[in-house]
Amino acid sequence: MKKDNHSCLIEFLLLGFSDFKSMKELLFCLVLIFYFMALMGNSLVLLLTIASPTLHTPMYFFLWNLSFLEIGYTSTISPKMLMNLLSENQIISFWGCGCQMCFFLLFSVTECCLLCAMAYDRYVAICKPLQYLYIMNYKKCAKLAVISWVLGISVCLGESISIFTLPFCGSNRISHFFCDLMPVLRLTSINTYKNEVANATLTVVFGLVPLLLILFSYILIISTILTMPVATNRRKAFSTCSSHLIVVFIFFGTIIVTYIHPNSASSGSVDDNRFLAVLYTVVTPSLNPIIYSLRNKEIKAAFNTLVARKWVSFR
Secondary structure (H helix, E strand, O other): OOOOOOOOOOEEEEOOOOOOHHHHHHHHHHHHHHHHHHHHHHHHHHHHHHHOHHHOOHHHHHHHHHHHHHHHHHHHHHHHHHHHHHOOOOEEEHHHHHHHHHHHHHHHHHHHHHHHHHHHHHHHHHHOHHHHHHHOOHHHHHHHHHHHHHHHHHHHHHHHHHHHOOOOOOOOEEOOOOOOHHHHHOOOOOOOHHHHHHHHHHHHHHHHHHHHHHHHHHHHHHHHHHOOOOHHHHHHHHHHHHHHHHHHHHHHHHHHHHHOOOOOOOHHHHHHOHHHHHHHHHHHHHHHHHHHHHOOHHHHHHHHHHHHHHHHHHO
16 A cells, blocks of 8 residues: 555554552552542632632642643543453544643643743742742733643644654554553654654653753752741741642643653553653642642642531531
8 A cells, every 4th residue: 555644544452450450440540540639639720710809829820730631631541441451342433542642741831831931930939029020910920821722732732743754554553541642653654753753852842942941940949048037937938839840740740751861762661651751640749739729828728718618508
């Protein structure tokens, strides 16, 4: 058959955890629990940041966007993964695979950029407190959020189109539980060196660069905090930054280990990274609202106020 820019395949087979059949029931229960936690926790943060006037600040504006991203991010992967863990039919259509990859890239890249914007917000709040409301006005916050989304949309469309216009005329077996870039790219019928270089470049640009910018921001933040004369102010400043820093290390840590370590291009590594992928696609989105809510007095207060208000109206 002549190889052109049209795919010979109409569907893919997601191998997922088919080689761990004895663990599939346990994995299903764990994924279902974490997916439910991610949906409920992030939806609650969305509700609180919208309904509570005290949370209408730049920091919670970004947190609102982050929670929305986390819901979309895990919902792109988890439902199909749960279906495949229960069923022997692990088929995904060609266009379904393309859409899954597109949305996965959209939410991943946008979240990387948004976490960077949140670090800038914390930098201004700690290092330039008197200018905070002037610098981080509504227009500036909206612009940073829009830039994050535009970059995410540009990358997801560019990468998805460049990959799914390649010919797929060989095997349709994807050694993963979702349509990740490299496992899909290995199924193409031509040399994909240029695509792999492009993927590696994008991983560095939207993985390492935002992380380095975040770390640089926190170097400035910590140096400013250490110069504060009052211990109470230092503790308060550390408290406002610690939640974001924990989320950053969890999110970027798993991505770097999965995609940027030296053996990430090897096929064996892809198989080994399935469990790491579960961390950043399923577990991390469920932990973020817990990290922010348990360590944040304002969110706790907003939750108590909302519950009290609903209880009074109910009575």
